[in-house]
Amino acid sequence: FSDWDDIPPSSALEVISEEEAVQIIAEPLLPLQSSTLRDYVDHSETLTKLVHLGVDLSQVEKRQKAGQLLLTLDFEKDVKKILLFLKDVGVEDNQLGPFLTKNPYILGEDLEALETRVAYLKSKKFGKSEIAQMVSRAPYLLLFSVERLDNRLGFFKNELGLSVKKTKDLVIRLPRLLTGKIEPVKENLQVCQIELGFQHNEIQQIVCKTPKILTASKKRLKQTFDYLHNIMGIPHHMLTRFPQVFNSKLLRIRERHMFLAFLGRAQYDPAQPSYISLDQLVSLPDEVFCTEIAKASMQDFENFLKTL
Numbered sequence: 001f002s003d004w005d006d007i008p009p010s011s012a013l014e015v016i017s018e019e020e021a022v023q024i025i026a027e028p029l030l031p032l033q034s035s036t037l038r039d040y041v042d043h044s045e046t047l048t049k050l051v052h053l054g055v056d057l058s059q060v061e062k063r064q065k066a067g068q069l070l071l072t073l074d075f076e077k078d079v080k081k082i083l084l085f086l087k088d089v090g091v092e093d094n095q096l097g098p099f100l101t102k103n104p105y106i107l108g109e110d111l112e113a114l115e116t117r118v119a120y121l122k123s124k125k126f127g128k129s130e131i132a133q134m135v136s137r138a139p140y141l142l143l144f145s146v147e148r149l150d151n152r153l154g155f156f157k158n159e160l161g162l163s164v165k166k167t168k169d170l171v172i173r174l175p176r177l178l179t180g181k182i183e184p185v186k187e188n189l190q191v192c193q194i195e196l197g198f199q200h201n202e203i204q205q206i207v208c209k210t211p212k213i214l215t216a217s218k219k220r221l222k223q224t225f226d227y228l229h230n231i232m233g234i235p236h237h238m239l240t241r242f243p244q245v246f247n248s249k250l251l252r253i254r255e256r257h258m259f260l261a262f263l264g265r266a267q268y269d270p271a272q273p274s275y276i277s278l279d280q281l282v283s284l285p286d287e288v289f290c291t292e293i294a295k296a297s298m299q300d301f302e303n304f305l306k307t308l
Helices: 018-024 037-043 045-053 066-072 075-089 093-102 104-108 111-123 128-137 146-160 164-173 183-195 200-209 211-215 218-231 236-241 243-247 250-263 278-283 286-294 298-307
Strands: none
Touching: 037 066, 045 066, 045 075, 045 093, 066 104, 075 093, 075 104, 075 111, 075 128, 093 104, 111 128, 111 146, 128 164, 146 164, 146 183, 146 200, 164 200, 183 200, 183 211, 183 218, 200 211, 200 236, 200 243, 211 243, 218 236, 218 243, 218 250, 236 243, 236 278, 243 278, 250 278, 250 286, 250 298, 278 286, 286 298
């Protein structure tokens, strides 16, 4: 979902020039002209230890100002306490390297501010393992202020008319909803309601079952809906029951539907004896789909696909 990238908040990007960075770690003299963090590793205990932890410096230096930030930090004074904090939050030892590769900025954050944000999540009745899961899956989560997190939870609760519990379940399953841009989410909700014609209560059910719909590409959503509804004749209430179908590739849906139609088996009405659910249509592996649903061999399916 390219239009749905986590954006680190600006406070984490403390601007610091190369010269300042070099002065702070004045001895031994650093290779000044270097464009890669690798060249600094021998001179910096902090970088050496981060590499041992599994931090990928080649990825870190692609992130704006992250390289300079790391060069200003003292491992014992600045980094250690953040590592202990992350472990306490529930980030596993073997995940610390990958986590800091994605979010090096957290090493420059104020520890108290980080603890306040975790305390806020606990006050909202998120359990320890749920917070650990959210932080691991959305590494930028703890860079955001309590106000921001509160506004975001409020947005999903009010916009979708969800209970507190359902709002929590939603962001536990897709914590990027708290860190990504809100505009694409609003647009997708509009698309579901206005262009695809789902009722408010249907959208609630769809989002709770398949949160990814909120961040999916609008174009893909529309194309998939158009095929399912207008070509295959699936009514809204059936799509509401099996919204995971929207996570499937349209090509897969189309190929399987056309094969079933060719065999005279494309029956998606639950009132009929030969009913095939959308779940069976998309989630089964090809082998099982052929033998159990299409009552045909893989060879038949492959031969059919060549005719398309």
